[in-house]
Structure formats: C-alpha cells, structure tokens
Amino acid sequence: MTDPHRDRPLRVALLGHGAIGSVLAERLTAGAVEGAELVAVITRSGGRGGATAAGVPVVGLDTGIAAADVVVECASVAAARELGPAVIAAGRTLLLASIGALNEPDAARRLTTGPGRLLLTTGAIGGLDVLTAHRQAGGLRDVAITSTKRATSLLQPWMDPAQRDALATAAAPVVAFEGTAADVIDLFPRSANVAVAVGLAVGDPGAVTVRMVADPDATRTTHRISAVSDAGRFHCTVENDPNPDNPASSALVPYAMLAALASLARPSGRFA
Ligand SMILES: NC(=O)c1ccc[n+]([C@@H]2O[C@H](COP(=O)([O-])OP(=O)(O)OC[C@H]3O[C@@H](n4cnc5c(N)ncnc54)[C@H](O)[C@@H]3O)[C@@H](O)[C@H]2O)c1
CATH class of the missing domain: 3.40.50.720 (NAD(P)-binding Rossmann-like Domain)
Structure with missing residues (x-):
C-alpha cells in the first residue's frame, strides 16, 4: 500500500x-x-x-x-x-x-x-524495540521500570495533605508508588505513560513492576528499565532534562x- x-x-x-x-x-x-x-x-x-x-x-x-x-x-x-x-x-x-x-x-x-x-x-524512553524482541524470544520475566523525578512533578490532586507534604519536604528519595504498569497510570497520568509503554512492549502491563521515586536532588528525570528473557538481559537508562515549559515533562x-x-x-x- x-x-x-x-x-x-x-x-x-x-x-x-x-x-x-x-x-x-x-x-x-x-x-x-x-x-x-x-x-x-x-x-x-x-x-x-x-x-x-x-x-x-x-x-x-x-x-x-x-x-x-x-x-x-x-x-x-x-x-x-x-x-x-x-x-x-x-x-x-x-x-x-x-x-x-x-x-x-x-x-x-x-x-x-x-x-x-x-x-x-x-x-521519553528507549529500548521498546529491544523489549519487543525479548518478548518474541520468550521466557520474558523480571520486567521493571523505576522512574525518578523531582517531587513536585509527582504531586497529585488525590494525595492528602500529609502525603503531599511528605513528598515535597523529603530530604532523601521517597518511593511514591510501587505496583504495576496497569495500576499506575490513573494515579500518575502525566508521569506513567512510559510505564504503560513498557507494558505494551512486553504484552502485559500487569507484569511490569513500576516504582515512582521522588528525589529532592533530581535535576533530571531518570527511567531505569530492565528485563530478562530466553535471549538475554536488558538494561536501559535514560536521563532526561525537564521540558523548560513543564518540568513534569521530558524535553x-x-x-x-x-x-x-x-x-x-x-x-x-x-x-x-
Ligand atoms: N509518552 C511519553 O513519554 C510522554 C512523556 C510526557 C508526556 N506525555 C503525555 O503528553 C501529554 C502532554 O504533555 P505536555 O508536557 O505537553 O503537557 P502540557 O500540560 O504542557 O500541555 C498539554 C496541552 O494539551 C491541552 N489539552 C488538554 N486537554 C485537551 C483537549 N481535550 N483538547 C484540546 N487540548 C487539550 C492543554 O490545554 C495543554 O495546552 C501529557 O499529559 C502526557 O499524557 C507522554
């Protein structure tokens, strides 16, 4: 065509x-x-x-x-x-x-x-082609993505004041969410598109472990993606500058x- x-x-x-x-x-x-x-x-x-x-x-x-x-x-x-x-x-x-x-x-x-x-x-990420190839290879397991960004980018309207305060004032990295790619998107709709993308690449968002980390010292948004299959191991890290017009979005x-x-x-x- x-x-x-x-x-x-x-x-x-x-x-x-x-x-x-x-x-x-x-x-x-x-x-x-x-x-x-x-x-x-x-x-x-x-x-x-x-x-x-x-x-x-x-x-x-x-x-x-x-x-x-x-x-x-x-x-x-x-x-x-x-x-x-x-x-x-x-x-x-x-x-x-x-x-x-x-x-x-x-x-x-x-x-x-x-x-x-x-x-x-x-x-905001890469390696989706490699993940898709690992899925084809079979035996895909231990698929995970950890997204680390500044706390203010992870604050959500549904969080109660104590949760918001704990994230915004943390002196060290705080895990704001741990679950699967199937569960994260409605909680963090602007920050979890990458997690769902990994889920789609491997064919099952529910099989992807997702961690969202608020880091008070983060100057970039970092996504660490990993997986294992019968064809080998996969590790990918991207460190994205924030978009100047929206720090929650990657440039x-x-x-x-x-x-x-x-x-x-x-x-x-x-x-x-
Ligand atoms: N796949 C990825 O890696 C990735 C990364 C970052 C953002 N995103 C997605 O992209 C979206 C946009 O990101 P952004 O940083 O540009 O956000 P932004 O908030 O800066 O801009 C979104 C724009 O869309 C407009 N808009 C919202 N709803 C609309 C509607 N119903 N009709 C017309 N316009 C509408 C808003 O008015 C605003 O101008 C995010 O919400 C997120 O879902 C995906």
Missing part, C-alpha cells in the same frame, strides 16, 4: 499545544521534518477560529481531522481517550503521546480497531514525535 500523501507533504495537526505541542509547532513550522507540513492546531476553543503566532490555524477537532493526514496527540490521557477515537474513526493516523490511554479497555478497543491507524511515540518527547513524523513523511530507510 502506498501512502495517500506520497505526491504532497504529510499534513499534520496537533492535538495539544502545551509543553510538547509548542516545540512540535515551532519545529514543524521551521521545516524540521522534510515532507511534513503543520496545517492546524486543535484546541478546546478552536471552534472560535484564530491562529498561532506563526499563523497556523487554531481549529476544533472535526476541522483539524478533516485537514490532516496525521493527528499528533500531546494533550493528556483523558483527551486521548475522549478525542482520539474520532481520529481513528475518520481513517486518519493518530500519533499518541498519552500512551496510558490504552490502559482502559474500551478506549483501547476504539483506538485500535481502525480504519485509521494508531502509532505510539517512544516518547526529549517532542523530538521523539518529530522522528516518528519524519518516518511517516519519508518512510524508506528509517528505523521503524
């Missing part, structure tokens, strides 16, 4: 214009991805019209979907669950940052049944999404 955009640029719409979306908009407008063109930014109030500072139309969901070949979600887990299925139902490609959306069965079904296709960004994420768009725009001879 050839892509419908092969004789023209890949038309991209952003769903979300925050820390990740702003970098995407700026880089796409600057021509950072050859063969891709930013045609719209979808916001909650986009139906009222307007444009970004760079002149990109700000639109509502339906107009954005109609204008685009690919919608890039960089909004939230809730937005991905609520709005993503319309992108898929319209036959468009949806590139998802909020991978945790797939942890809810009904949303997962609606996001993966087509006719559009769902692509997942590697986002790397928009660049992972740009890499995915580059692969879509010029699919030949790239890592998949």
